[in-house]
Amino acid sequence: MREFWIIFKQSFMTKAKTKSFFITTLIMVAGIFLFANLPSIIDKAGKLIGDSKEDKVLVLDQSGMLAERLQQQLKQSDEEIKVELADEPKEQLLKQVKEEDIEAFIELDLDATQTIQATYTTASLVDNYLPSALQDALQSIQTEVKAEQLSLSGEQVATLFAPIQFEKQNISDSAKSEDELNQARVLVYVLMFVIYFAVIIYSSMIATEVATEKSSRVMEILISSVSPVKHMFAKVLGIGSLGIVQIVVYGLAGFIAYKLSSMGEENELSAFFSLENLQVSTLVYAVIFFLLGYFLYATLAALLGSLVSRTEDVQQMIMPMSLLVVAAFIIAATGLGNPELGYLKIASFIPFFTPLVMFLRVGMLDLPLWEPLLSIAIMVATIIMLGWFGAKVYRGGVLMYGPSRSLKDLKKAIQLGKE
Structure with a gap:
């Protein structure tokens, strides 16, 4: 068995003493600490380079009532998006988007059936967060508009969208x-x-x-x-x-x-x-x-x-x-x-x-x-x-x-x- 343990020790120590093993271990340990603190690092980096600033979206509101309700709905949803009424006409906004002076704008209107008509215009659809947040907020406003049209109270609307009570149950003692x-x-x-x-x-x-x-x-x-x-x-x-x-x-x-x-x-x-x-x-x-x-x-x-x-x-x-x-x-x-x-x-x-x-x-x-x-x-x-x-x-x-x-x-x- 003496020869066995000599080779065992040689195989263990030879690799353990190599620079590559030591450096790889250090890199992996550093990577583990980096991954564990990644959320806070991303947050601090965002604040440092200014990525955490509030998003702003220009609105062409043909209805005259949706822009204000949209801002209120976004605030209730804790979305960091600021709604601002556009002073320029649509043609000027299109030009600004093409020239990348602004990222996007949205047109809002209500048709004859009180259904919201929204058009989101941007030079790139890579960022899906902003349009998705706007769509969710407008969907909530649409529910409120339809409820008002049907003369439903807030409690009645809440009742319509109340979730069912669904529970999972294991009857096995060992489950x-x-x-x-x-x-x-x-x-x-x-x-x-x-x-x-x-x-x-x-x-x-x-x-x-x-x-x-x-x-x-x-x-x-x-x-x-x-x-x-x-x-x-x-x-x-x-x-x-x-x-x-x-x-x-x-x-x-x-x-x-x-x-x-x-x-x-x-x-x-x-x-x-x-x-x-x-x-x-x-x-x-x-x-x-x-x-x-x-x-x-x-x-x-x-x-x-x-x-x-x-x-x-x-x-x-x-x-x-x-x-x-x-x-x-x-x-x-x-x-x-x-x-x-x-x-x-x-x-x-x-x-x-x-x-x-x-x-x-x-x-x-x-x-x-x-x-x-x-x-x-x-x-x-x-x-x-x-x-x-x-x-x-x-x-x-x-x-x-x-x-x-x-x-x-x-x-x-x-x-x-x-x-």
């Missing part, structure tokens, strides 16, 4: 509440990205590390003193441990940034991201499926990395594995809205999809215990079989040199390993 579902959905979404990027980054790192040692002929010296199997699993565990440390650092940074930012205050957003009502079992499953997913793909990456002797060929060799990760992510993402879909149940028992899909189901549904346990057992069995097969390929693959860009080299590596 998740809506708050628990929302929080589980957030955790599942975050974990999906963590597993996705962890598998892509660290598996590629393992494959590249193996290919680098082969290209520099260091591999020949290593396997003369330690078995290829020990070397492979020491690499997987070493870089995996480094990845876990890095993810823990990101998690702590995210927690601190959340508590120090405005998102940590008591509001609807903080309540949505709160994990207070989340079941402990969900967090346990998160850790289990993350670790199993990593070791499954890391073992596969080490196997594929042993088949190439140039680092330039690594990405092409691990492309099939990357596509599996992408497929698992897409399948799981489609189930965020409805995790009870039939194909999700099937995919959750396919080892390469299990880490994401089964966690999606176990996090958002009340599954019988045998389902997650069966998927975990299948994954463990797959990792053992892949490790056994990978060891046979790795034993011969590390001795193969020359161009190697095809999975057909698996047979050649196995035969070489037997010799």
Whole structure:
């Protein structure tokens, strides 16, 4: 075991001491703090450059009554839009819009049936906020005008638009509440990205590390003193441990940034991201499926990395594995809205999809215990079989040199390993 721990330590410390690892970690931590404070930064930047000023819209009011009511309605809706009556005729306003002296203007009138006729004129429809706010306000005014026309009181109008009382009720004792579902959905979404990027980054790192040692002929010296199997699993565990440390650092940074930012205050957003009502079992499953997913793909990456002797060929060799990760992510993402879909149940028992899909189901549904346990057992069995097969390929693959860009080299590596 001494050789195993030497390679484990070497794999861990070599990557941990590199400038790229240190800089990447710092950038990610800084990005987490930036994201947590993004709303306040945008608000301050808007005030600094003047983007937070009140919008102004010129109005040609043919009815003589709509402009004032429009301003009152916008004020009631807390919209920062100022309505100003235009002194110029329509032709002059059109010229000013074309010359970009003003952004837009709106024409208002009432037809014979007391229906509001509005025309919004602008040089660009990229900004949808202003016309949408004006349309909503005018729609409310239209309701008031029609109510006055029908001699309806304000209470009668409110009665017409009163919302129905619709409540959701779970009769199962073990069913998740809506708050628990929302929080589980957030955790599942975050974990999906963590597993996705962890598998892509660290598996590629393992494959590249193996290919680098082969290209520099260091591999020949290593396997003369330690078995290829020990070397492979020491690499997987070493870089995996480094990845876990890095993810823990990101998690702590995210927690601190959340508590120090405005998102940590008591509001609807903080309540949505709160994990207070989340079941402990969900967090346990998160850790289990993350670790199993990593070791499954890391073992596969080490196997594929042993088949190439140039680092330039690594990405092409691990492309099939990357596509599996992408497929698992897409399948799981489609189930965020409805995790009870039939194909999700099937995919959750396919080892390469299990880490994401089964966690999606176990996090958002009340599954019988045998389902997650069966998927975990299948994954463990797959990792053992892949490790056994990978060891046979790795034993011969590390001795193969020359161009190697095809999975057909698996047979050649196995035969070489037997010799």
